Amino acid sequence: MKKKVIILATGGTIAGVGEEGKIVGYIPGSIAVDDLIAAMPKLKDVADIEALQICNINSDDITDKIWIRLANTINELSKDPNVVGFVVTHGTDTMEETAYFLNLTIKTDKPVVFTGSMRPATSISADGYMNLYEAVCVATSNEAREKGVLVVFSDCIFAARTVTKTSTYHVTAISSSGMGAIGIVRDGDVYLYASPSKCHTTKSLFDVKSIDKLPKVSLLYFYADADPGLLEYAAKSSDGIVIAGAGAGEFSESYKSIIEKFNIPVVVCSRIDGGIIFKENLLCDNTVAADNLSPQKATVLLRLALACKIDRQNLQEIFMKY
Numbered sequence: 117m118k119k120k121v122i123i124l125a126t127g128g129t130i131a132g133v134g135e136e137g138k139i140v141g142y143i144p145g146s147i148a149v150d151d152l153i154a155a156m157p158k159l160k161d162v163a164d165i166e167a168l169q170i171c172n173i174n175s176d177d178i179t180d181k182i183w184i185r186l187a188n189t190i191n192e193l194s195k196d197p198n199v200v201g202f203v204v205t206h207g208t209d210t211m212e213e214t215a216y217f218l219n220l221t222i223k224t225d226k227p228v229v230f231t232g233s234m235r236p237a238t239s240i241s242a243d244g245y246m247n248l249y250e251a252v253c254v255a256t257s258n259e260a261r262e263k264g265v266l267v268v269f270s271d272c273i274f275a276a277r278t279v280t281k282t283s284t285y286h287v288t289a290i291s292s293s294g295m296g297a298i299g300i301v302r303d304g305d306v307y308l309y310a311s312p313s314k315c316h317t318t319k320s321l322f323d324v325k326s327i328d329k330l331p332k333v334s335l336l337y338f339y340a341d342a343d344p345g346l347l348e349y350a351a352k353s354s355d356g357i358v359i360a361g362a363g364a365g366e367f368s369e370s371y372k373s374i375i376e377k378f379n380i381p382v383v384v385c386s387r388i389d390g391g392i393i394f395k396e397n398l399l400c401d402n403t404v405a406a407d408n409l410s411p412q413k414a415t416v417l418l419r420l421a422l423a424c425k426i427d428r429q430n431l432q433e434i435f436m437k438y
């Protein structure tokens with residue numbers, strides 16, 4: 117019996133349609149997942165494919181509700197012993213946030229592999245088909261089990277926690293900056309060279325079974341002479357704040373004097389790609405260091421921590437662990 121892989125489609129450029137042969141000016145989330153699969157008959161040689169259209173949108177429109185639905189759907193379907201793994205197709209813009217959310221909330225060791233594309237399906241040399249094929253190959257791989265959520269893009273395998281989008285146009289736009297890929301795919305064969313060490317999936321404490329939305333967290337980017345009024349405004353309508361500070365999570369004296377008075381949690385990251393914030397770097401005692409989590413991923417972890425009622429005093433430990 118062939119292995120069964122479930123493809124959960126959410127839209128993005130991989131399902132994008134534009135002027136035949138062109139790359140720019142297309143509409144993401146236009147092709148139904150069944151049509152994507154039909155255009156890639158080789159997938160059937162790798163696995164029995166079942167497809168679920170979760171939504172068909174531009175990934176900039178992804179919401180907490182879609183994240184929770186994806187996590188709960190995968191948790192339910194993974195109980196089927198015939199299912200060996202999952203592929204999630206997703207727009208590249210926010211793929212890293214959704215992949216990290218699932219990395220923290222799914223309760224299975226079976227591979228869950230994200231993919232997408234930089235060129236719409238109707239362009240010359242569209243990259244989505246190859247990416248989808250390679251993602252299905254990784255989803256069937258025994259070696260890819262217990263690695264947390266993975267992202268397969270342009271022959272490379274990345275871990276959800278460190279993957280990020282690094283270009284607005286290269287076909288290799290999905291990458292891991294300083295951390296690098298943990299494996300590669302070649303002619304459908306999977307080669308893995310590293311394992312993520314931070315807590316994920318079956319060992320993660322985060323459970324969204326009985327949650328239908330996440331608390332609101334605002335992300336503010338510090339820049340020279342930034343208006344501290346933005347902080348006060350954001351704090352009024354947020355349950356938590358993430359700051360993308362300059363350098364090792366720094367900001368101005370005027371920012372500091374406002375942040376010091378906040379009663380809501382404030383997590384400090386770096387606006388630098390590859391920045392790491394240690395507790396020793398913190399300018400305010402009431403803030404939490406994000407380790408090397410990107411600001412956008414820190415919003416995901418903070419929202420989950422708040423949803424799961426993690427105490428303020430345990431927040432720092434959570435940010436070091438996940």
Ligand code: GLU
Pocket residue numbers: 127128129130144173174175176206207208209210232233234
């Ligand atoms: N903004 C679109 C999205 O994220 C296009 C980016 C992409 O899929 O590559 O869905």
